[in-house]
Amino acid sequence: NAGVTQTPKFRVLKTGQSMTLLCAQDMNHEYMYWYRQDPGMGLRLIHYSVGEGTTAKGEVPDGYNVSRLKKQNFLLGLESAAPSQTSVYFCASSYPGRRGGRGLGPHNEQFFGPGTRLTVL
């Protein structure tokens, strides 16, 4: 199993350009997430998906769009890149929690990809 993979690993964009980051997982996970990591800020959730065809906003969704057309793939798009989007982007996936109750279960560990380092000039 490859786990969670991300492409590309590095990218440099000019302000206003667009691009798509691809995340793929081969663990049959229902949930997938996109985070950005900035120095001193920890990881902040951009968007997430609880299943194929569904997406939801996270903590910092502005300037990003996502799609989950296939269960194994989660795409993050930047329509018009800005220097403030210079960051390291991580994708993660996990099993869902138990049905009902608190929605938590034994398989809630999130598995992370290796990251994409994006620079916007």
Add this chain to the structure above:
Amino acid sequence: AQSVTQLGSHVSVSEGALVLLRCNYSSSVPPYLFWYVQYPNQGLQLLLKYTTGATLVKGINGFEAEFKKSETSFHLTKPSAHMSDAAEYFCAALYGNNRLAFGKGNQVVVIP
């Protein structure tokens, strides 16, 4: 708002000394708790997690953490630091919405 607090962005520890990283969460209902480690230019790797049951949790590489509900804490420790422990460590809490809240991280530097 659900949050996780890690104090001290940089932590220096001598090789062979105790590693102690503090983590506090904000919630009246205990979430599931995790410690992740990130080595340079890599993704996050799970060190250990607390879900239910025993409050002292053992993880990989000799790390352990203790869940204390009364203190809303989940501090990470290792009795003897090794040079290979130099990395960034993140505490995270998983609440009922299946979303992880991360602390800001501790950059651990091990001094020979």
